[in-house]
Amino acid sequence: MINLIKGFHDILPDESQKWAFITNKARRCLERFGFREIVTPIMEKTELFRRGIGQATDIVEKEMYTFDDIGGESLSLRPEATAGILRSVVEHSLLRHEPILKIFSIGPMFRRERPSKGRFRQFFQINAEVLGDDSPLTDAETILVAFSMLEDIGAKDFSVEINSVGCRDCRDKYRSELRRFLQPSFNRLCPDCQRRFETNPLRILDCKEPECMRIGADAPLISDWLDASCRDHFDQVKTALDSVGVTYRVEPRLVRGLDYYSRTAFEFVHSQLGRTKAIGGGGRYDSLIEELGGPNVSGIGFGIGIERLAMNLPDEGALFQSKIDVFIAIIGSNARGPCFRIANQLRKLGLSVEARYSDMSLKAQMKVADRLCAKWVIMVGENELTQGQFTIRNMKTKNQLLVELSGIEQVVRGEEI
């Protein structure tokens, strides 16, 4: 047997209904807020992610699936969606026709992280971006759409954490201050953080090594280094969130794992999974679109991990079960051919219909109907076919009725018997 790649996972038929439930709800919610779908490839030139996500991030430094194709070009499986989406927007000049663009995408991402509960090497994201609008109300609305989506899907026990990581100027000043603070403890930092000290010291505050956490506990906070306009922007985001009843916690240590963020950053954290395994996260980016060759406009977006979201929903329940309308229980082998045709006739009317054409007792077929959560069963043998009348059973009430073929649709769509 050839096994699955470590850290990858199958979505089996029983789980796929939950996935369909999540993605359908997500789509409907995003469309309510005016987002339209974009589908980009799962593979891009490696350079895009280096430039977009940042050379000094864990993702680009050690988590990408990168290879040279036969032509010698370095390609990578996408570790996140934003860079690819922006590449497409810039390449097709979408912002020229629509200066404020709201788009979403749903699909697999790939990161070679150490697998654990809720951490995979292939995982799926619902990703949304608003491009070309730097109003703080747009920040609030982007958080609101993610919040509403999680509510629609029925996610529980999650909280919203927000922070402002300032603009480039604030961050430059803060970075120097942070280095000054960390310098005396440099030798006690873990090897990764010693590297981050030069490349990206903000990430040290996010390190989970106990010694680094101890050192970072008293570090200066970015919130004290925001300039007046970044502070005002953040205040307006908070006021707007308050006005629509989104409860949030300001988390001054929230620094995201990707380099492109400026000003508002946020995460959706589940009480059991904790901050290291957020359900979703995102933020504003001021220079990413321009860096990828587009106009000098800002964007904001988020990604929600479907696996982490699915883990927090119950497995069972009528919610996720796709009920079929009619199961045809076939009595005797001579009835198989006619039942095959009846099934097709009913499907053409828009009903979902199932039957089993192999040798099976009526009892066994009724078990299948139960497992498939059939709403109705019709029993069809030679006698029924000759008389043109069939017993139809409501699987919930167990009541039965005799109907002609032409009356089945009416019963199925009509009142319960």
Ligand code: HAM
């Ligand atoms: P991110 O925080 O790296 O942001 O990922 C977003 C979400 O993807 C996480 O909160 C988590 O639910 C899920 N996720 C990430 N890595 C894994 C993993 N190894 N296994 C399972 N789930 C995972 C981004 O990717 C940004 N591109 C979001 C964004 C969009 N920012 C602006 N626009």
